[in-house]
Amino acid sequence: MEPIEENPWPRPDSDVQKTNVSSPGSSGQDMNNAVPNTVIEKHVQKRIFKIIVIGDSNVGKTCLTFRFCGGSFPEKTEATIGVDFREKTLEVEGEIIKLQLWDTAGQERFRKSMVQHYYRNVHAVVFVYDVTKISSFENLPVWIEECDRHNLGRDIPRILVGNKCDVKDKVAVNTNMAQKFADTHNMPVFETSAKDDAETDHVEAIFMTLAHKLKTAKPLMPPQSYGGAVCYKTDATRVVSINKAASNHSGNVEKESCSC
């Protein structure tokens, strides 16, 4: 028997719960009396938020995103070429949302042709510096400038993360400096370590803070698709219709996507 689809638009990013419903006493061998298993697929629509993670090479962008999405510190990393994607689905105040983290290359030579793509339809930005390397902190204005150059609205949530706090004897950027900079640029600052297992919850909390901001943020974007994912417009009307579909599984949500 064909699967019953409650939502006519299966999407690569949808959560699919498969429930096998079989009749008690049925046997796969007696096909006349058997009630074959029916697979009910429930596709839960969810909002996807694109977050770009930027900062100098070697500050730990890959490790931070890996820690958040994978729950561990990668044993070995190599310089990111272009961009890597990591995703995590979260429940925020009753709504299932997906954070799509774009781990961008810090090295100029690995960024060149990709930069336009990073900045398209961004919902939030994470600036990362290395607390043990002053130059990575001093370069932050360059990264902010790059955001401005690509017309990233000032209303888009931004956070600052000082990484590698586990290397306590080599701290070159103290908390006061970081806080002052963050205040000037109107964003919260977090100091953490992707490496230290004891900081796992803290890394999680940082991204959760962002997720909360995004959930309550004012709608900005038309629906877009990229990398196989579909991102929905976050205007109030849209949110209502997505939430409704998610809660009653009626599936009658207009699917929108575009190429960008």
Ligand SMILES: Nc1nc2c(ncn2[C@@H]2O[C@H](COP(=O)(O)OP(=O)(O)OP(=O)(O)O)[C@@H](O)[C@H]2O)c(=O)[nH]1
């Ligand atoms: N001690 C310590 N080392 C870290 C931490 N995070 C990352 N590293 C190390 O820093 C180096 C660079 O980490 P990556 O995550 O690859 O840095 P990146 O910012 O993604 O670098 P690019 O891809 O070149 O932009 C690696 O050797 C990591 O093991 C941390 O919290 N503490």
